[in-house]
Amino acid sequence: MLQDTHPTISTHPPPKGLAWPRPAGLSRRWLRRLSPLATLLVILAGWHVITARELYPAFIIPPPAAVAQAFAAAVSDGSLLAHTRVTLGEMLGGLFIGVSAGLLVGYAIARLPLLEDLLAPIIVAFQSTPIVAYAPLLIIWFGSGHTAKIVTCAVIVFFPTLMNTIVGVRTVPAALRELMRSLQATPLQVFVKLEVPAALPVLLTGLKTSATLSVIGAVVGEFVSAGDGLGYLVTSSRYEYNTPMVYVAVLTMTALALALYSLVSLLEWRLLAWQRHSHARQS
Amino acid sequence: MLRIVRCLAGFALLLLTSVSLAQDALTPYRFLLTFIPNIQFAPLYAAIADGHYAALGLDVQIEYLNEPDVIDLVAAEQADFGMVSGEQVILAAARGRPVVYVYEWFQQYPVGVVFDAAADITTPADLAGQRVGIPGRFGASYSGFTALLLAAGMAEDAVQLEEIGFNAPEVFCLGAVDAAVVYINNEPLQIRHLAQAGQCGDVQDVRVLTVASDTPLVSNGLVTHQALIERDPDFVGAAIAAYDAGLKSVIHNPARAYLLSAAFVDTLPLTDALQAVLTEQATAQEAFLATGPDREAIAASRADLLAALRAQFTPAELIQMEVLLASIDLWDADRPGFSDGNGWENMQNTLLAMGLLAEKVNLDRVYSNAFVPATAD
Numbered sequence: 001m002l003q004d005t006h007p008t009i010s011t012h013p014p015p016k017g018l019a020w021p022r023p024a025g026l027s028r029r030w031l032r033r034l035s036p037l038a039t040l041l042v043i044l045a046g047w048h049v050i051t052a053r054e055l056y057p058a059f060i061i062p063p064p065a066a067v068a069q070a071f072a073a074a075v076s077d078g079s080l081l082a083h084t085r086v087t088l089g090e091m092l093g094g095l096f097i098g099v100s101a102g103l104l105v106g107y108a109i110a111r112l113p114l115l116e117d118l119l120a121p122i123i124v125a126f127q128s129t130p131i132v133a134y135a136p137l138l139i140i141w142f143g144s145g146h147t148a149k150i151v152t153c154a155v156i157v158f159f160p161t162l163m164n165t166i167v168g169v170r171t172v173p174a175a176l177r178e179l180m181r182s183l184q185a186t187p188l189q190v191f192v193k194l195e196v197p198a199a200l201p202v203l204l205t206g207l208k209t210s211a212t213l214s215v216i217g218a219v220v221g222e223f224v225s226a227g228d229g230l231g232y233l234v235t236s237s238r239y240e241y242n243t244p245m246v247y248v249a250v251l252t253m254t255a256l257a258l259a260l261y262s263l264v265s266l267l268e269w270r271l272l273a274w275q276r277h278s279h280a281r282q283s
Numbered sequence: 284m285l286r287i288v289r290c291l292a293g294f295a296l297l298l299l300t301s302v303s304l305a306q307d308a309l310t311p312y313r314f315l316l317t318f319i320p321n322i323q324f325a326p327l328y329a330a331i332a333d334g335h336y337a338a339l340g341l342d343v344q345i346e347y348l349n350e351p352d353v354i355d356l357v358a359a360e361q362a363d364f365g366m367v368s369g370e371q372v373i374l375a376a377a378r379g380r381p382v383v384y385v386y387e388w389f390q391q392y393p394v395g396v397v398f399d400a401a402a403d404i405t406t407p408a409d410l411a412g413q414r415v416g417i418p419g420r421f422g423a424s425y426s427g428f429t430a431l432l433l434a435a436g437m438a439e440d441a442v443q444l445e446e447i448g449f450n451a452p453e454v455f456c457l458g459a460v461d462a463a464v465v466y467i468n469n470e471p472l473q474i475r476h477l478a479q480a481g482q483c484g485d486v487q488d489v490r491v492l493t494v495a496s497d498t499p500l501v502s503n504g505l506v507t508h509q510a511l512i513e514r515d516p517d518f519v520g521a522a523i524a525a526y527d528a529g530l531k532s533v534i535h536n537p538a539r540a541y542l543l544s545a546a547f548v549d550t551l552p553l554t555d556a557l558q559a560v561l562t563e564q565a566t567a568q569e570a571f572l573a574t575g576p577d578r579e580a581i582a583a584s585r586a587d588l589l590a591a592l593r594a595q596f597t598p599a600e601l602i603q604m605e606v607l608l609a610s611i612d613l614w615d616a617d618r619p620g621f622s623d624g625n626g627w628e629n630m631q632n633t634l635l636a637m638g639l640l641a642e643k644v645n646l647d648r649v650y651s652n653a654f655v656p657a658t659a660d
Binding site for chain 2: 056139140
């Protein structure tokens with residue numbers, strides 16, 4: 001196929017001082033872009049083969065067509081959108097609270113080592129306990145509404161944000177801090193002009209992790225007790241033995257996580273444009 | 284002399300080898316339950332401890348799962364038997380799971396609504412407008428509560444239904460709900476215990492509205508795979524008889540059942556003093572049973588046991604024994620294991636009214652009394 005598209009590409013090395021022709025590079029880029037789609041197609045084909053050959057009963061692994069049918073039904077009656085909206089709301093609420101708290105506490109810890117000594121044992125102990133262990137307690141403390149799910153979500157996204165904030169702020173080169181000091185920069189100027197840009201790559205990496213974890217937080221809360229949301233859709237569909245709908249809910253959660261991850265990646269691409277330009281200039 | 288010693292040593296070796304071989308000969312056998320290790324599963328624990336399954340060559344390995352997982356594993360023939368609530372079997376059958384309910388464990392539907400004894404509630408209609416906690420809008424609690432409302436001519440939105448997970452005692456005692464849908468043999472006792480200890484707000488005591496008093500519904504029981512019934516009905520009958528023997532032994536001698544269950548439930552309260560008294564009571568009950576008492580007399584002996592224990596032990600020490608005795612009241616019947624067709628019909632109608640079932644299923648394929656032992660003993 002590549003030869004059909006680019007029949008004139010020579011296999012001989014180019015004359016000294018000249019680069020290889022560009023079209024081959026472009027194709028590779030397209031191949032890289034299409035590779036996730038190829039993976040998806042392979043998974044779908046494998047799934048189809050498993051169900052067509054009845055390697056497992058349909059109530060364990062339903063055929064892709066049955067899942068598509070359930071998806072269409074849930075979309076047309078509006079139930080999937082309603083449940084997705086609930087989970088997304090809890091995720092965004094939890095992300096906002098968890099990330100804000102992580103940034104604030106993380107920055108404070110990064111700048112005040114004494115605070116780290118004081119808070120580290122509590123934070124590590126809290127983080128090392130699986131969320132499913134204390135999610136029922138959050139339901140008792142915060143009630144059966146959406147607050148408990150938002151708090152569950154906030155708790156789970158707090159730690160990666162906190163750690164990345166600490167690492168990000170502490171990796172600011174000492175020489176640059178010296179430079180800012182010699183320029184008599186105010187603390188606010190140091191924060192805005194130095195610490196934020198320098199820590200941003202690490203912070204955004206933490207935000208990407210938090211974005212995907214927020215799905216887990218919301219859904220764990222919904223598993224414990226809920227009357228709506230994708231976690232509830234999984235539970236209720238399980239109790240109605242509607243396996244295709246369980247798949248629909250799980251795939252929707254995956255799509256939500258991917259969408260949030262992509263959104264943060266896009267944000268990263270935009271916010272770190274200066275870094276790419278700087279690298280390009282250096283090279 | 285040396286010859287005698289060698290003979291004795293050889294005999295001992297032979298004995299040890301035969302015991303070891305007998306244990307090795309047992310086939311590992313998955314038995315699926317729901318919830319967590321709990322005194323409510325005493326019938327199975329007793330059946331295992333008394334060797335009823337070992338007699339069939341089975342080394343029972345209990346797994347605790349959610350009800351849909353139990354159904355699906357049995358339907359996929361990954362396990363022969365599981366314990367689930369009746370409405371789950373109807374729903375599973377409607378979605379093509381080839382499972383059959385073969386033994387009704389709870390003779391009365393164990394779901395009810397618990398509330399402050401001082402509250403002005405005497406009928407389900409009095410729950411109108413109240414905040415009612417429920418584990419979730421699924422499973423036996425939801426079906427049972429809906430049946431209770433339907434019997435009273437009420438719709439779900441007549442109450443403020445709140446999903447609280449399996450946290451009814453804590454949420455109720457915090458005052459976050461006015462009433463809670465619970466298993467009547469367990470949570471009301473836990474809440475009453477908290478109330479008596481002054482840890483349940485203003486609540487001094489609780490009362491319960493039971494679903495069973497309004498509408499007979501099929502309850503928890505044993506399910507197996509349709510193919511197993513067709514392939515080996517004798518084995519199905521024998522395995523059910525093993526469970527039946529365990530259930531009857533618990534009904535007849537709860538003190539003994541409690542002691543046997545301690546090996547299966549790590550958290551079961553059992554002080555040395557309680558163990559000593561229960562051992563004594565269990566022995567006395569065996570002697571009483573040897574006189575051939577009838578069902579009523581045995582029920583009276585259970586009440587006597589509770590009274591005797593209450594005179595000697597604290598509520599905290601007895602809470603699980605009380606759960607067991609309350610459960611036995613829901614299990615005891617002239618013919619344990621037998622399920623009534625009306626209970627199935629009522630449950631199916633409830634599921635239809637809830638919209639969980641699109642159309643009626645053939646109930647003859649969903650349950651069978653063919654393997655239930657014919658008499659009480």
